[in-house]
Each structure stands twice: as structure tokens, then as C-alpha cells.
Amino acid sequence: MKDADCATDNLTRLGDLTCIYAAIGCVLAHHLVSRGYRVGLCCRNVERGNNLASLLKLDGESVVFVKYDVSSESQAALFKTVWExxxxxxxxxxxARTVDGFSPYSLLQRTQPLGKLPPVPDLRCTETNYKGPIYGTVLATHFVRHNPxxxxxxxxxxxxxxxQPCAAFPEYSATKATQVAWVRATAPVLFEKEHITINVVMPNAYDTGIVPGFADMFLPEHMVTKSCLLAAYDEFLNDEENQRTGRLVETTHDxxxxxxxxxxxxxxxxxxxxAVFEPLFKAIHGETSGIDGATKGLPNRETTLGVRQ
Incomplete structure (x- = not known):
């Protein structure tokens, strides 16, 4: 798929300039450019995004940078720019991802009186990690319909x-679980209707630069190697027939x-x-799903229960 175009989210929280080059989004951008993709790169930090785009512009046009927040409608700007x-x-x-911005355990609230309620949770993690991919899926579907x-x-x-949710990051764990459910739920219809495949890469510990001293918390053999990480994405990028969908691949050390x-x-x-009940699917989405295993009508109660009610 040489000379193809790709929209790729950068991380929404980055460390210093050194860390930006270690982050998964940046590693992916380098990898995609090396494979011949034209890449649309996005980040909240304009200076860092422009610096990375400049480093990756091997032929003067490989990379375009757009500032945006993946949890908001500004995400559309990236797609529009790449398309134009x-x-x-x-x-x-x-x-794009970020980690928990609050503690649901309220451990430091134990001594507070009954009338002093906990603050409203900071749900930017949910906004970014869940809403971002949902809106991104909707936008991607819209634009790829118009591909040649x-x-x-x-x-x-x-x-x-x-x-395998982690008690230290309950909100982050929950948002990642919703991504898996989103992919498994949407994959059959996106493939049937649009020939779009949607899949999940699930890394184990990989030092993205978000958490200071992160690599010190793990033995080397418990960290994902860069080559293994990129191999997971290549599993789907190399699917030339675009048939593999709804799949989850985990990266171990290697x-x-x-x-x-x-x-x-x-x-x-x-x-x-x-199972999809086609009349209900049509009422919600405008037409039937057409996917295998969908139920087209009401159940035969005489067959199911023995007595028609």
C-alpha cells in the first residue's frame, strides 16, 4: 500500500522533546513514513507536533501536522486536511490516550464530614480514550467511503x-475495555457495508514517556520491544485483501x-x-445490517416454548 495516506493520533500527554520520540504515536509515524505512507499527525502541542512533522518530512510532503483535541469536534480538521x-x-x-485524572477511591476524603461531597470526577481520560476513537471511527467511515x-x-x-484491569488505573482500564467492545460490536457491519476493517492492538508495558521512571518499574523482559509493537500494527497493515477484522492482538515482550x-x-x-434483530437495527440505523447471524423476524414461540402466548 505504498503512497497511501494515513491519519494517526499522537499522544495527548507528552513529556519533553526526548519523550515525544519514544511515544507510540511517534514511533508509528516514523514506521508508516518508512513504509511509504503519507501521514497526518496530530497533537495538542503545536511546537512538538511541528517539530516531529519536520523531522519526518523525508520527501517534503510525507507528513502533515494538525493541532486538535481527539475528544472534540476539532478531530475533523485532521481528516479534512489529509483529504484536501x-x-x-x-x-x-x-x-490518543491519557490516564486517570482522579481517584474513585477517595482515600483522602475519609476524614471529611458528610456534607463535604467529593469533587466531580475529572473524566478527560474517558473523553479522550473512548469518545476519541468513537468519533474517529465515524469520521474515518465518512471519508473512506469517498476513496477512489x-x-x-x-x-x-x-x-x-x-x-486484565489494573486497580491503579481503574478509569483507564475501563476505557480500554470499552474500546475492545466498540471494535467487536462495529466490525461486522463496517465490513459488510463499507469494506472497512477495524482491529485492536493491546500493548503490554511500553515506555511512552508519559510516566517518569516508567521503565524502572519493570524488568527488561516485561517490557514490549519496539519491533514487537510495530509487528502488531503490521499484522493489519499487511492485510492487502483487507479481510481481517474485529481482532485483538496483544504484544508481549517479543x-x-x-x-x-x-x-x-x-x-x-x-x-x-x-444477536442483531434486523427490524430493531433498521429502526435505529436506517437499514438492515445484512450480517451473518442476524435475526430477521420474531421468534416462533410454538417451537421455542411449546405454547403460543
Whole structure:
């Protein structure tokens, strides 16, 4: 997919200029440019974003930087800019993330009187980590419909905390879990209707520069290598036929592990509860889903229950 165009989120919280080059979004930007992609790069910090874009402009036009907040409507500016320059968007990598901005445990509130209520939680983590990919998916879907050949790829950077939540970062863990649910829920319809694949990369510990001294907290063999991290994204970027969708891949130290969808423990009951009911889908979304396994009509109660009620 040489000469393709890609919109990729940078991190919303960066350290100093050294840290920006270690962050996942920046590592990805370097990698995509090396693969021949034209990259749209975005960040809240204009100076850092422009500096990185300048470093990556190997041919004078490989990278464009747009300042934006992924949790707001300004995210559309990146897509518009890339489209105006290239007239196509092939890949969107939703990589923006931030960590908890409050403590749900209120441990320091123990001595407060009943009438002194805790402050309203700072939910910027939820805004960025969950709302950002949702709006990004909607925007990516809109733009890739107009590609010369409709269709494209969406890759969301999640975390292994999506499936193994961490008590130190409960909000972050929850937002990462919602990303997984979002991908698994939307993948069948996006593929059926738009030939868009949507997948998740779940890194283990990787030093992004967000947390000072982060690497000191882990043994070297418990940290994800750069080559393993990039290999996870390449699993989907290299899918030339664009058939692999709704998948979760975890990065270990130097290996990739795919996570399958959990089995339905309640069997037939649970399977029916999660199946698409086409009349309801059409009422919500405007047309039927057309996906495999969708229920097209009301159940036959005589067959199911033995007695029509």
C-alpha cells in the first residue's frame, strides 16, 4: 500500500522533546513514513507536533501536522486536511490516550464530614480514550467511503488492561475495555457495508514517556520491544485483501498473542441476546445490517416454548 495516506493520533500527554520520540504515536509515524505512507499527525502541542512533522518530512510532503483535541469536534480538521492534500484516506490509527485524572477511591476524603461531597470526577481520560476513537471511527467511515476504491482500515491502540484491569488505573482500564467492545460490536457491519476493517492492538508495558521512571518499574523482559509493537500494527497493515477484522492482538515482550471472543456461557440465551434483530437495527440505523447471524423476524414461540402466548 505504498503512497497511501494515513491519519494517526499522537499522544495527548507528552513529556519533553526526548519523550515525544519514544511515544507510540511517534514511533508509528516514523514506521508508516518508512513504509511509504503519507501521514497526518496530530497533537495538542503545536511546537512538538511541528517539530516531529519536520523531522519526518523525508520527501517534503510525507507528513502533515494538525493541532486538535481527539475528544472534540476539532478531530475533523485532521481528516479534512489529509483529504484536501491527497484525496484519500486508507488507514486511521486511533492512538490518543491519557490516564486517570482522579481517584474513585477517595482515600483522602475519609476524614471529611458528610456534607463535604467529593469533587466531580475529572473524566478527560474517558473523553479522550473512548469518545476519541468513537468519533474517529465515524469520521474515518465518512471519508473512506469517498476513496477512489471505497474501504479502508481502522486500528485502535488499546492496552492489555482492557482484559486484565489494573486497580491503579481503574478509569483507564475501563476505557480500554470499552474500546475492545466498540471494535467487536462495529466490525461486522463496517465490513459488510463499507469494506472497512477495524482491529485492536493491546500493548503490554511500553515506555511512552508519559510516566517518569516508567521503565524502572519493570524488568527488561516485561517490557514490549519496539519491533514487537510495530509487528502488531503490521499484522493489519499487511492485510492487502483487507479481510481481517474485529481482532485483538496483544504484544508481549517479543511475541504476538491473538485474543478470541469469549465463549457465551449462557449458550442459546446469551447468543440470542447479543444477536442483531434486523427490524430493531433498521429502526435505529436506517437499514438492515445484512450480517451473518442476524435475526430477521420474531421468534416462533410454538417451537421455542411449546405454547403460543
Amino acid at each position: 492534500i491527497r484525496g484519500r484516506i486508507d488507514v486511521f490509527i486511533a492512538n 476504491t471505497p474501504g479502508g482500515k481502522i486500528i485502535i491502540t488499546s492496552s492489555t488492561m482492557a482484559v 511475541n504476538l498473542i491473538y485474543h478470541e471472543r469469549p465463549s457465551v456461557l449462557s449458550e442459546e440465551m446469551g447468543e440470542r441476546n447479543c
